[in-house]
Amino acid sequence: MEKFSVKAVRESSAVGREVQLQGWIRTRRDSKAGFSFLEMNDGSCLGNIQVIADADLANYESDVKKLTAGCSVTVAGTVKLSGGKGQSTEIQATSVEVHGGADPESFPLQKKRHSFEKLREWAHLRPRTNTFGAVARVRNEICKAIHSFYQNEGFLYVHTPIITTSDCEGAGEMFKVTTLDLTQTPSKDGQPDWSRDFFDRPSFLTVSGQLEAEVFATALGKVYTFGPTFRAENSNTSRHLAEFWMIEPEMAFYDLNDNMELAENFMKYIARQVLEHCEEDLGFFNQRIDDTVLETLETIADQQPFVRLSYSEAVECLASCQQNFEFPVTWGVDLQSEHERFLTEIEFKRPVILYNYPRTIKPFYMYCNDDEKTVRAMDVLVPRVGEIIGGSQREDRLEVLKARMAEQDLDQDNYWWYLDLRRYGTVPHSGFGLGLERVVQFVTGMTNIRDVIPFPRTPGNAEF
Ligand code: 4AD
Ligand code: MG
Numbered sequence: 001m002e003k004f005s006v007k008a009v010r011e012s013s014a015v016g017r018e019v020q021l022q023g024w025i026r027t028r029r030d031s032k033a034g035f036s037f038l039e040m041n042d043g044s045c046l047g048n049i050q051v052i053a054d055a056d057l058a059n060y061e062s063d064v065k066k067l068t069a070g071c072s073v074t075v076a077g078t079v080k081l082s083g084g085k086g087q088s089t090e091i092q093a094t095s096v097e098v099h100g101g102a103d104p105e106s107f108p109l110q111k112k113r114h115s116f117e118k119l120r121e122w123a124h125l126r127p128r129t130n131t132f133g134a135v136a137r138v139r140n141e142i143c144k145a146i147h148s149f150y151q152n153e154g155f156l157y158v159h160t161p162i163i164t165t166s167d168c169e170g171a172g173e174m175f176k177v178t179t180l181d182l183t184q185t186p187s188k189d190g191q192p193d194w195s196r197d198f199f200d201r202p203s204f205l206t207v208s209g210q211l212e213a214e215v216f217a218t219a220l221g222k223v224y225t226f227g228p229t230f231r232a233e234n235s236n237t238s239r240h241l242a243e244f245w246m247i248e249p250e251m252a253f254y255d256l257n258d259n260m261e262l263a264e265n266f267m268k269y270i271a272r273q274v275l276e277h278c279e280e281d282l283g284f285f286n287q288r289i290d291d292t293v294l295e296t297l298e299t300i301a302d303q304q305p306f307v308r309l310s311y312s313e314a315v316e317c318l319a320s321c322q323q324n325f326e327f328p329v330t331w332g333v334d335l336q337s338e339h340e341r342f343l344t345e346i347e348f349k350r351p352v353i354l355y356n357y358p359r360t361i362k363p364f365y366m367y368c369n370d371d372e373k374t375v376r377a378m379d380v381l382v383p384r385v386g387e388i389i390g391g392s393q394r395e396d397r398l399e400v401l402k403a404r405m406a407e408q409d410l411d412q413d414n415y416w417w418y419l420d421l422r423r424y425g426t427v428p429h430s431g432f433g434l435g436l437e438r439v440v441q442f443v444t445g446m447t448n449i450r451d452v453i454p455f456p457r458t459p460g461n462a463e464f
Contacts, residue, residue: 001076005044012088014079021049021091024128025071027111028064036064038096040075043133046280050082050090051075063098069110070102070128116451123455123464131288134281135452138274139440143226145273146247146436149266150224155249158216160209160225165201166415168211170363170408173233174204175242205230208433209248210365211418214394217250217429218421224249234459238448239337239385241437243457250431256367256376256393259430260353263380263389264306266434267351271301274443282443290445296383297443299350306351309343311374314354317347334361340379340386352381364404366392378432385442391432398422 004019023042030036038051053064067073077093084090104110108122109129119126126132150157163177179198187193194202209225216223226247233240249262274282275297286293309317318329318339323346327336335354343352355378359368366375380389395401401422405412412419440452450456455464 006040006042006047006049007044009049009079009091010045010047010087010089012081015081015089017079019077019079019091021051021075021077023073025067025073026069028067030065036060036067038064038067038073038075038093040073041128041133043127043136045137046130046134046284047087050084050087051077051093051096052090053093053096057093057096059096059098064096066101067096067098068102068104068107070107072099073097074099116446116448120450120456127454130284131446132451134284135440135444135446136454138278138281138285138444139436139452141274141277142270142436142439142443145270146226148273149269150249153222155222155224156216156220158213158220158223158225160206160212160227160248162206162228163199163203164206164212165199165203166211166418167204167410168206168208168363168365170410171207171233173231174207175230175232177203177205207231208246210250210431210433211415213248213250213431214418214421214429217252217431218425218427221253222249222251236459237337238450239438239441241449241453241456241458244449244453245436246433247436248431248433250429252427252429254393254430255428256355256378256430259391259393259432260308260355260378263378263391263432263434264351264353267306267380267382267389268301270439271297271443275301285444285446290384290447292383293443293445300382304350306353306380307348308353308355311354311357314339314343314352318342321347332358332360337386340381341384344381344383344386349383351383354379354381359404362392364401364408364410365394367395368400368404376430380432382442384445385438388438388442389432389434391430393428393430396422396426396428398426 001018001020004021006023008014009019023040026039026041026048028036028038034055036053038053039048040051041048057064074097075091075093076095077091079089080092082088082090109125127136167174180192182192206229208229209227213223213225228243229246230243282294315329315331323342325338329339356374357377359375362375362377366377368375376393378391379387382388395404402412437449437452441449446452
């Protein structure tokens, strides 16, 4: 007997096959006519399969009639066309083997719906719910799309380090990595003696793989890195995690326009792939979570280009729009999520790429424009989520870069290798970072970023 997934037996082409299925019971209903209906799920798709277990099964009274939500089973049987509404196939069981029970008194996932807050306390069980199963499948599809996009475009996948000694974003939001016992270590001028630490110097979890990706881009052309990144920012918002995944392409000989073009094509590709491959799950999100999910995805996937607006134009628009913002907008301030959402949801009703930001609010590595006030930065903003991509053309002129580092109080000695890229064969180059969880939020409509990553890390939370 062949093993089948629930997804496979729900296809009408499976009718007539003798199959074996393995998964977890969602519900059991007993009919007066002497048999039971079991709803079973194995995670291969959103929908369950209905299993009909007759009373003449040897273990009907002893096992089948005791099945409750959460029990694990192996079912053997025949795939039949179903008479029930909303389902095309069902299984007539020839055997039901029970692996593990799930005491209905204590198993938390009963039929009643739980809030997403409550489910976060059961991060070890929430993948068994419809919503979190669907999130996991969509997240997987997005990751597949990410790799296939860059591989098709001739990019090389490089692995940048997770432990680093440089602060890419210069924001001082890094987690320290140490093997020193900080209570025992003798300190030099009030500081622990880092020369006795594992790496002989202070080291951290990376906030971005960009600087190392630049090393490879300036040798191999087009590269991307995709891995976990860490930020010790103490912000408890629905869009920030302390540990999140980022995709960072980096391209030699790309200017800011090329960079924006790539970002736009990339977003469109992801939207098209999930629309094509996650129909059932997206239908669920559109119905249960946010009824604009499909429509916004379709606006991204269509032929229309994203809106492109300079930061200065955006400020003009926001300052004159008669909207009551919590944070008023003047030239030079960093835009808040309320401003980003206004632009994408109300003013333009589609994704917007903002570029040429004030140099004072952006990191040291961004290319300085001739106006001496702005840098060649770009952010891609999307409805509901706001900033989903941040990137820039990189400063490739040694002297300008050094001046920028001095301006931001960065120690050039720590970045000697990064400066070398400008000393030897420097080239115009660009790149950006896309936050994976923000994409999953955007695609699914889930409002809290803690619900689109399996095990969220936020201030005070690292239980699982
Ligand atoms: O704008 P950010 O900070 O840019 C960089 O890190 C650049 N070094 C990227 C590059 O040019 N290679 O972050 C990029 C994206 C943001 O647009 C956002 O989607 C996501 O990463 N992001 C976060 N996602 C979840 N939680 C956080 N704390 C995030 N911080 C940034
Ligand atoms: Mg940013």
